[in-house]
Amino acid sequence: MLRTLILLVTGLLLMTAQAATLQLRVLETTDLHVNIMDFDYYKDRPTDQYGLVRGATLIRQARDEVANSLLVDNGDLLQGSPMGDYGVSRSGEEGWVHPAYKVMNLMGYDVANLGNHDFNYGLDYLRKALQGAEFPAISANVLDASTGDHVFEPYLIKPCVFTDTAGNEQPLKVGFIGFLPPQIMRWDREHLEGVVTAQDIVETATTLVPKMRAEGADIVIALSHSGFHSEPHEPMAEQAVNGLSQVPGIDAIVMGHAHKVFPGPVFENDTGVDIKRGTINGVPAVMPGFWGNHIGVIDLTLEKHTSGWRVVDSHSEARPLTGPDHKPRVEADAELVAVLAEDHEGTRAFVGRPIGEACSEIYSYLALIQDDPSIQIVNDAQIDYVRRAVRDNDALNALPILAVSAPFKAGGQRDPANYTEVEKGQLSFRNAVDLYPFPNTLVVLKITGAELKEWLECAAGQFNQIDPSSGEPQMLIDNRFPNHNFDVIDGVEYQIDVTQPARYDDHCRLIHLEAERIKALSWQGQPVNPEKHFLVAANNYRAYGGKFAGTGAESVVFASPEENRDILADYIQRQTRDQGFVCAAADHNWRLAPITNPALDLRFETSPSAKAERFIEAHARHGMTFLHENDDGFAVHRVAFH
Template structure:
């Protein structure tokens, strides 16, 4: 048989986080986000070539008010994200960590509704020890005869973040080891021409130098997979919200950012030799959706839920007396802000305790205007967190404050700045907590681990061995954000109502909230 060549195209989306429409919910401004724009691009690629694989890499349907409204008000209807992925002819979807945020019931329903497989080789049923979602991988023979295998893997760090009740029947096996084992099996049994791994996880090291970019916790193992697992042609990644395209140890890698503003593309050229296709070369790209019009057919599939979401968002719910707007997020983290004080107030009242910890999650939070709507609430509290009351020691509180204090650095001008460990490779502003119910001083001139210079409770020094009840969100209570001092501590109470609902209920109860601060903490450089 005469040798001839062909090519296949792999398109990867990841970390869509509930974005379908090309605008931002907090401001209604147009934005380069959403599945609508991606649909237009994907359809154009399909017109050019039929030899296409389209894969979503996880964290698909958590993160926007539309998702929240669907999960809370319209869950009996078909999942709009599954319907849209059908319209876009996706080949598979990998399970991400945020897929569990609303519990297993909507995830099972989404899987039942889907005509494409949900993949995760390393999430097992803890009774049968088999992949919980059924298929660990799938095989597709493309029109040109190329046989492609796609293995789905998920960061096994999920138990460090998720509510135990949401993952009670699951066992999370090491992603690296599972990848290694399944790749060997797939090559032996399936003998694919191209081996693709879609990993909802990222890179723990710089992809050029190999230098560590984070603590080696196992949350991200992409670099190790590339260096140590043989037989992979392409590694699709996500989770870190980075835009990456390149090669590590001969393996083509992409990570397509977040919210659908960009897409990862890998083009593989192959040559036919006797009965086998062999890879000649591979090209990786991150392609922006800037300037692309959203596909109206895709938008129409979610429009009914979207219009109800918009009406719900614009409902006035209460008023603020004073100023609770955030003009500078960094300032709000070094000097107590009325918005943070308000969140503490809601948490403490809901939990019935006097000590509270919370964070300012992102750089996009702008606080609350004088007339507050549901749009303002969900734009400021962007995660579907519930609250947990832990019983912890004074020593645990001190260790947690030291972890928070590591968020800061002192720059060359002697001024406060953000420690790069909290911005690179992924922004982690949500891992800096501020506390209410205790009085404390963080002196950033001191070495990390020795920055808490004053720590009082009711005007007296906090006792290291005494137990205190503290309310925080469920992510932090599970040790998320490297707050290991909270792991496996006694749970006194769980408030099974999302924080957005608790905030709304607080407004419905009090109608008007006064913006105020009691200035119980300071961050200083001496």
């Protein structure tokens, strides 16, 4: 009996000696898009709504709260603001370090994942920029097209020493593995085709996570530049976190790409999601918005047993830079602001170069409900470019030339300040970038009239279906539909009947076979023949994407090496040279079909600014009555279509 008791006590003592509890905080930034400074370079003024220099203060506070922390970035770092373009312009200089890495090196990042937009300027530039990072960059599902080897390190196993809850030091090998959307092969085809291949995220994780465990990783954190939806995983999915969360051996997931906030109310009804704890299928997860407007925080409680470390509890949250009243909660980190001083002023000068004169204001306040000057000028420039490019091509120059663009800045991301605002008078490159923020290149597609109609049907999915007999308030715009998918095609005329159900969802998947929103589609006053061919000037992202009808590599007839926004800037310069100014007046080639119900109460949200009010009064093609400013800061108007 005594011997049994001694053995039992000894065993308990050994278990106690072996057991340990460790609290580990994982901090994430993602989708910064070179918004390192708290500055809006499009409007040339400071902002307190985003910027890593402000996020750094939140990160410092979050680190000070705990004994153990790690800091990661989840991609889409190098492209997306004028500072990114400025970085490209300086990258050939001796000793150049990308502005983002100047700051992140000082902040002490542990590892960074790559996102799809980090490939927008090409692999050579990406590699050059990464030379300035004093921390590893990983990407597991991008392979060399010739050898099948990983182009970047697929994962990192980092030996760390942390302090447990008893005050003892504990060694812990933390594994990080990075993923990005395999769609980069379409989106950046001109840079990547024949050079790399991209693999399915979940398949890659299923192969490599066990390998990481075998190599000694105590825990595995997935850096997934991919978002979440609750549908079952499909091969090569863009939003793959649902499937990724079900891969054995992954202890936590930091997300990105979708520019959403998780945990958050938008996900509360999704299967497998626990909003309170911040888990997906039981796995701790976080996604902190975009542009540094949030930081991601995952708190893990680890217990050490004879079998190793195990996550026994967790909590996730996305901490915002601003409060519910949109007022800042923190100030910028003064040291980081000082480090960026030269690059900041350099960026301002870079985008401040004059390129022409505008005969009127170019605002996007109404771009979602009527034809709009901010889209018109982009499409005018694209049509002009293609007309000159195919002038001597007998196979193409007889075909009608159309152009497509979308409202890149029309209140997207639920931001009432996110609108294009180009003033009358002198134009600079800043204005061209405001009108066209991305370094896309121009690509020409050859499509049929039937494909043209289906393309427009998918774009028309941005509208809610309206009950024409109701007098109750109805919102015109479905805020779940991305603004950048609301394609406007110039060169034809059409109407959109919002009383009909959407034919397609926001992924251009057919959902109502009999539905038709596009009415009176015509070219030069005649109904469009479904078999007639058209040229469509688009960007490479749209052209190769394959989502909209008529898109995909098989439809491409001409690919320009020039960026769409450089084409726009050149158009502005030539118009100004030839006639003293450029005019961007909308030609109103599309409209919402009239609804004959005087009691109809349709609602539309736009900027609350006095400038927007004046523009609406002067240019709205429908009667609009201001009602109130909502909790998100948008001005809500009643719109009359009768």
